[in-house]
Amino acid sequence: MVTNRTHEQEDFYRQWLIKHLKPARYEHSLGTQSAAAELARRFGEDPGRASLAGLLHDCGKSLDDASLVRTARAYGFDMDEILLRSPALLHAPAGAWIAREELGVTDEAVLSAICWHTVPRQDMAGLDKVVSVADLIEPTRIYPGVDQLRMAAERDLDEAFMLGLERVMIHVLERGHLLHPNTVTVYNSIRWNRMENA
Template structure:
């Protein structure tokens, strides 16, 4: 399926605000991919489809997860906002014809992150965070940081996520902590932290 066909299908299936967000993530992903030498086409597609499951009601998401055979951990089952990543990857494969594992993994991990993320996975995670429609304290600094040092921007994004989740007394996914620690450990081993 071409990018234009994906755009039309997403426009029909997402709320207007989510569709605009997806376009913003696509554009930001392309810019970051150019900056860091990642595959621009993959970044654009992954950014565009990253939230393809986000507007599906929670009960329907759970049924779809079961139908796709996606195994959720206990935290994902209790925090419905985390389901749309893995479900989105399955929907991207089935409904949008995306079979590139690198793109699908970027979609799968865009909410929690994970240790040892690829360049594309980091770009999609950050683009979701800093696209032009995002407005929260610190986002401007994070946007600047994203173009200077991708890993430093990832750490700041994880810190912000951890603060946000804990202030709401929600469950924090261990992948987020592992992702943050992985980057910090790597930096310390290289003598950069």
């Protein structure tokens, strides 16, 4: 099923983002939107849903720390002490709340892809992975290893998702931030499966 949106809806979402995000973040959102649609077509996911989730995935970015915690809680997101110490990670579930309550998005698959794009969960849906990878490879992204990730995203969604988690962990460790255990657990389970099936 392809999720169709009217031009008016698309315009409404974009105007909302222009109003609430910094220009570079808005550009990143547009890049993620097109990268997600392309990955969805490649890996058998719904391009309409991927496009919407990619566009809106960072809609929670403008909230301050207290609002992030409050909004993620309102979404019913389970928070541990690491997330409470690193509230920036909560822009994902807080963004899912904004997408649902302020922007009127009702598609659970889209809300899920927004919700899980910072800290992953076990059994990420295909669309969740598409948006997470698109976030890391969209055209404005420049960092060591991005080309390797882009190449993996040409052929294998799981491999690209796993390499994306690797990049995220390196980034977190280099900056001395707290590493969320879900990132390690999900990385290990994909790596483990790939070793078994090699």
